[in-house]
């Protein structure tokens with residue numbers, strides 16, 4: 001009997017593997033492709049642009065500050081692999097006005113042809129306790145991180161569907177997989193991206209357009225340095241659970257996953273665990289991924305209880321310490 005069950009399971013898994021070409025998309029060829037990177041003048045976005053350029057792509061960088069755009073262009077051009085490659089820079093605030101963003105995409109398409117891959121990397125983070133964050137911060141982060149990604153994607157999607165070619169990459173964060181102390185404004189803007197990506201992927205898959213959501217841990221970028229200036233101690237201690245990555249490493253993984261059309265992109269073992277644990281009803285892009293999720297989810301949930309317990313401890317300890325300082329201040 002046991003043998004029969006085991007045989008059936010093995011046969012089922014083999015069958016799934018035979019069917020796997022049906023769910024795995026054909027990889028995107030980067031040589032000669034047009035890649036638009038919003039937030040491409042700094043940090044992860046700049047490294048993604050470099051990675052794509054090294055593989056023969058034509059690049060459009062989109063960000064606000066023109067000096068930083070030009071500086072990034074120069075840096076990227078050092079990595080050219082042929083003399084036809086171009087790096088175009090366009091300055092715009094992706095979070096303000098849809099028609100401006102649409103215009104920028106039109107300009108880019110006129111110069112470098114239809115967009116094969118859009119990477120939504122323009123974004124920012126501000127942390128603080130819920131009551132300390134200004135109400136405007138909630139609006140700001142939602143505009144830049146979420147609406148900025150909606151606008152740029154909305155501007156490229158029709159052509160991608162018509163051409164039956166395309167990749168759209170969204171930058172979420174590990175803080176878009178779990179809500180953490182200090183991130184009441186940031187986490188929701190990154191969770192929202194996941195909802196958008198799932199719904200959009202379901203719509204565009206029959207048109208051979210693939211969506212990737214990246215969930216990086218803390219990554220050593222100018223944006224991260226800026227964020228650290230105001231980060232609460234609790235948030236810093238909790239975030240130290242995962243180690244800091246280099247933007248090059250994160251960019252490499254994202255480009256690889258986007259080319260392959262993987263829905264999920266994560267780095268490191270915590271990244272892998274978090275993605276399995278929070279896969280919900282996200283699309284699967286390989287049989288192996290689906291099977292691994294089925295097998296590991298329960299175990300990772302158990303592990304997560306220990307992590308959550310340690311986070312609660314950190315927060316309680318910080319509260320007690322603060323109370324001690326406050327009474328010391330009062331008695332002094």
Ligand SMILES: NC(=O)C1=CN([C@@H]2O[C@H](COP(=O)(O)OP(=O)(O)OC[C@H]3O[C@@H](n4cnc5c(N)ncnc54)[C@H](OP(=O)(O)O)[C@@H]3O)[C@@H](O)[C@H]2O)C=CC1
Pocket residue numbers: 038039040041042043044045062063064065066068092093094095121122123124125144145148171172173174215216217218219220221222223224
């Ligand atoms: N670094 C990290 O620890 C992590 C980062 N992420 C996410 O990755 C993305 C990139 O982060 P990172 O590389 O650290 O960021 P950086 O601050 O280093 O770079 C941000 C880029 O986005 C551009 N940008 C910011 N706001 C706008 C806007 N309104 N319109 C157009 N461009 C804009 C910036 O240029 P300019 O200011 O000139 O417009 C810059 O090019 C963000 O979405 C971030 O949330 C996710 C997880 C971890």
Ligand SMILES: CCCCCCCCCCCCCCCC(=O)[C@@H](N)CO
Pocket residue numbers: 124125172173174175178180216217218219223224227238239241242270273274277300301303304307
């Ligand atoms: C089995 C389960 C494993 C659980 C591991 C949990 C680890 C949680 C750590 C979260 C770190 C948050 C990084 C946010 C990065 C970010 O987006 C900002 N730096 C942006 O600038």
